[in-house]
Amino acid sequence: MGRIFKDRTSVDEALRLFLENISPSGKTEEISLEVCTGRVLAETMVSGRAVPHYRRAAMDGYAVRASDTLGASPSNPIMLQISDHVEEGSSVWVHTGAAVPEGADAVVMVEDTVAAGDIVEIKAQVYPNRNVGQIGEDIRKGDLVFDDGHLLRPCDAAVLASLGLDKVKVFKKPVIAVIPTGDELVSRKKAGDVPPPGIVLETNGLMAALYVDKWGGTPRGIEIVPDNPDSIKKAIELNLDADMILLSGGTSVGKRGHAPEVVALLGELLVHGIGISPGKPTALGIIDDIPVVCLPGFPVAGLVALYFFVRPGIRRLASIPEVPEFILKRRLAAKISSKIGYVNFIRVVFEGDRVRPLAGAKAGALSSVSRADGFVLVPENVEGYEEGEEVDVFLIE
Amino acid sequence: MGRIFKDRTSVDEALRLFLENISPSGKTEEISLEVCTGRVLAETMVSGRAVPHYRRAAMDGYAVRASDTLGASPSNPIMLQISDHVEEGSSVWVHTGAAVPEGADAVVMVEDTVAAGDIVEIKAQVYPNRNVGQIGEDIRKGDLVFDDGHLLRPCDAAVLASLGLDKVKVFKKPVIAVIPTGDELVSRKKAGDVPPPGIVLETNGLMAALYVDKWGGTPRGIEIVPDNPDSIKKAIELNLDADMILLSGGTSVGKRGHAPEVVALLGELLVHGIGISPGKPTALGIIDDIPVVCLPGFPVAGLVALYFFVRPGIRRLASIPEVPEFILKRRLAAKISSKIGYVNFIRVVFEGDRVRPLAGAKAGALSSVSRADGFVLVPENVEGYEEGEEVDVFLIE
Numbered sequence: 001m002g003r004i005f006k007d008r009t010s011v012d013e014a015l016r017l018f019l020e021n022i023s024p025s026g027k028t029e030e031i032s033l034e035v036c037t038g039r040v041l042a043e044t045m046v047s048g049r050a051v052p053h054y055r056r057a058a059m060d061g062y063a064v065r066a067s068d069t070l071g072a073s074p075s076n077p078i079m080l081q082i083s084d085h086v087e088e089g090s091s092v093w094v095h096t097g098a099a100v101p102e103g104a105d106a107v108v109m110v111e112d113t114v115a116a117g118d119i120v121e122i123k124a125q126v127y128p129n130r131n132v133g134q135i136g137e138d139i140r141k142g143d144l145v146f147d148d149g150h151l152l153r154p155c156d157a158a159v160l161a162s163l164g165l166d167k168v169k170v171f172k173k174p175v176i177a178v179i180p181t182g183d184e185l186v187s188r189k190k191a192g193d194v195p196p197p198g199i200v201l202e203t204n205g206l207m208a209a210l211y212v213d214k215w216g217g218t219p220r221g222i223e224i225v226p227d228n229p230d231s232i233k234k235a236i237e238l239n240l241d242a243d244m245i246l247l248s249g250g251t252s253v254g255k256r257g258h259a260p261e262v263v264a265l266l267g268e269l270l271v272h273g274i275g276i277s278p279g280k281p282t283a284l285g286i287i288d289d290i291p292v293v294c295l296p297g298f299p300v301a302g303l304v305a306l307y308f309f310v311r312p313g314i315r316r317l318a319s320i321p322e323v324p325e326f327i328l329k330r331r332l333a334a335k336i337s338s339k340i341g342y343v344n345f346i347r348v349v350f351e352g353d354r355v356r357p358l359a360g361a362k363a364g365a366l367s368s369v370s371r372a373d374g375f376v377l378v379p380e381n382v383e384g385y386e387e388g389e390e391v392d393v394f395l396i397e
Numbered sequence: 398m399g400r401i402f403k404d405r406t407s408v409d410e411a412l413r414l415f416l417e418n419i420s421p422s423g424k425t426e427e428i429s430l431e432v433c434t435g436r437v438l439a440e441t442m443v444s445g446r447a448v449p450h451y452r453r454a455a456m457d458g459y460a461v462r463a464s465d466t467l468g469a470s471p472s473n474p475i476m477l478q479i480s481d482h483v484e485e486g487s488s489v490w491v492h493t494g495a496a497v498p499e500g501a502d503a504v505v506m507v508e509d510t511v512a513a514g515d516i517v518e519i520k521a522q523v524y525p526n527r528n529v530g531q532i533g534e535d536i537r538k539g540d541l542v543f544d545d546g547h548l549l550r551p552c553d554a555a556v557l558a559s560l561g562l563d564k565v566k567v568f569k570k571p572v573i574a575v576i577p578t579g580d581e582l583v584s585r586k587k588a589g590d591v592p593p594p595g596i597v598l599e600t601n602g603l604m605a606a607l608y609v610d611k612w613g614g615t616p617r618g619i620e621i622v623p624d625n626p627d628s629i630k631k632a633i634e635l636n637l638d639a640d641m642i643l644l645s646g647g648t649s650v651g652k653r654g655h656a657p658e659v660v661a662l663l664g665e666l667l668v669h670g671i672g673i674s675p676g677k678p679t680a681l682g683i684i685d686d687i688p689v690v691c692l693p694g695f696p697v698a699g700l701v702a703l704y705f706f707v708r709p710g711i712r713r714l715a716s717i718p719e720v721p722e723f724i725l726k727r728r729l730a731a732k733i734s735s736k737i738g739y740v741n742f743i744r745v746v747f748e749g750d751r752v753r754p755l756a757g758a759k760a761g762a763l764s765s766v767s768r769a770d771g772f773v774l775v776p777e778n779v780e781g782y783e784e785g786e787e788v789d790v791f792l793i794e
Contacts, residue, residue: 058761139764158604159767161585164588197452206551210551210554303552362530362535365535367536370543
């Protein structure tokens with residue numbers, strides 16, 4: 001009948017234990033700047049160049065010797081020759097971004113000038129360096145541009161490109177093996193036919209793989225594995241080259257809860273049974289330094305385990321820096337009742353400027369998630385929230 | 398010398414005019430569920446199946462006739478035969494998710510049973526339908542599962558897979574042509590050498606392409622186009638099969654501000670000069686129903702135009718539904734001064750639980766963005782914010 005687990009570990013403690021056993025993979029690769037968005041720098045970037053690398057006009061206008069403009073004003077314009085070089089009494093047209101010619105030390109913006117033929121009237125006095133961007137004004141040679149561990153955004157790619165770089169060294173995406181287990185499962189390749197009673201299409205593995213991809217891992221999809229210890233053991237052993245292994249299904253008590261016991265056999269079972277609802281049957285372990293998550297087969301419980309353990313696990317493996325969580329403050333359109341002793345994962349839908357908890361949403365009904373916009377977490381020691389109370393809403397990605 | 402634009406349109410009015418001229422592309426394609434994350438459904442999904450498609454055990458335990466358990470309790474267990482079918486006095490072991498056999502109308506959970514040989518002690522009374530998931534309990538045949546226009550998440554892919562679907566019809570990603578213009582630009586392919594004074598590496602086009610990709614478009618990269626009306630005209634005409642055209646550079650006054658005038662020549666220039674700083678020289682237009690954005694060449698100004706106009710434009714073209722903006726509330730670690738008459742885009746860095754505005758951040762210095770974590774917008778009619786004031790912070794993606 002298998003082990004009946006009565007104990008449960010709190011979410012925080014379970015996550016702490018799990019992350020404590022995960023080290024950043026540290027594997028790196030060189031990639032093109034054209035595909036670097038969302039990747040994490042594996043090296044400190046020090047600029048090998050000055051940006052700009054020349055004295056740059058900051059405005060369209062005339063490059064001049066500032067001393068030539070002394071006293072210039074609309075009522076007392078000063079005439080300068082328009083030329084191809086700057087010396088006393090002459091000026092050169094420059095557009096924004098152009099090199100300021102030798103001899104010039106300022107740019108008079110076009111709005112303060114009137115040109116006629118090869119003469120320009122200067123109607124404003126400028127001081128030295130006015131409208132001139134100095135060499136290295138943006139980035140000096142030798143400046144620290146990014147620390148390693150920086151999460152690259154498109155604007156960062158442009159900065160790196162301006163330094164003359166084409167490739168960048170980043171941490172590899174961790175490979176996450178997704179192993180669906182269960183005798184009751186049939187591949188989606190046979191999705192055309194409605195399966196016989198008791199047999200269901202494999203969908204949790206698809207969901208896990210798509211979340212892994214979204215969160216910065218590379219999913220490795222595995223064929224469905226029958227629900228017996230030998231087959232599960234073999235599937236795990238074949239995937240010990242991955243950075244993390246997810247076993248979907250087979251975590252609960254009963255004749256077929258084999259996944260956690262196989263983890264215990266091959267390595268260390270850190271936690272089995274977590275104070276979250278749904279998601280209690282989740283198990284966490286380590287085999288040969290590879291973190292393993294046993295995801296409950298009930299799809300909503302599986303989703304909860306993905307959010308609470310797989311996502312932070314991937315972030316740790318991939319050295320993805322912490323970012324503020326996207327939390328919305330909303331008032332409840334109806335009360336929430338919650339099970340004491342468990343963090344309760346309550347699905348909610350937006351309703352005007354409030355959120356409404358989905359009534360009767362069961363752990364087996366993934367449609368309750370797909371109908372939901374977000375979720376509210378009720379802590380272990382809270383019985384629920386009243387209608388009108390303000391709660392933190394997490395969007396479902 | 399080109400047209401000098403003195404007028405400016407407010408950001409809201411400019412965006413309204415721009416979006417008013419953009420229709421969703423409506424083009425669709427069929428894609429595999431395995432790559433559907435982030436895509437937008439182009440059809441209403443009505444279930445062709447019931448989920449579950451059989452009566453499903455919601456717990457591990459024994460399938461029974463509820464009437465056989467009448468009065469059962471720990472002190473007064475009722476004995477049932479363990480069998481392979483259910484009739485009066487007999488029961489069948491079922492695991493969670495298994496089919497509940499004909500004849501049974503309830504499942505007694507394993508925790509309330511003790512099995513010995515082919516007899517099981519039932520220690521709790523159950524009512525009909527207890528622990529039995531009915532056919533269609535999750536999704537009934539004919540149920541509306543998703544409206545068209547729904548943004549697909551991994552959990553939604555799993556729901557569609559459970560309905561026996563393998564592919565799904567979504568809106569095509571709009572193709573966004575990115576045309577860098579400027580005689581001063583040199584391709585990043587020559588990034589190895591520091592260019593001569595006055596010549597800079599093309600990086601704004603790279604940034605634009607990566608943001609387009611991030612925001613749900615397909616960037617089409619174009620070679621650098623020289624800064625003259627004929628070349629720009631030709632480049633636009635070659636890309637009128639795209640869904641949107643971005644011209645980077647050449648928007649300001651002066652000898653080389655050709656992009657907006659070419660837009661006016663080929664189509665309609667809606668706006669040139671917007672009340673945002675940086676970003677004032679941004680121009681918006683329409684050519685043959687194709688929206689065109691002229692991005693300022695100063696990189697921060699270009700980024701602002703991407704955020705404020707290109708992002709909503711792509712969302713409209715791609716029918717991406719509105720989602721709440723990710724805004725953090727933070728107090729200022731220093732005051733912000735702002736230019737009246739313009740929405741000011743102020744770059745900020747996190748500093749503990751506050752944000753600090755980046756001092757002296759110029760529009761030409763993209764490094765001021767790459768050093769920033771987010772931005773604060775100061776409205777047109779506000780002179781700035783005091784130290785300690787709470788502001789809305791948008792993360793830079």
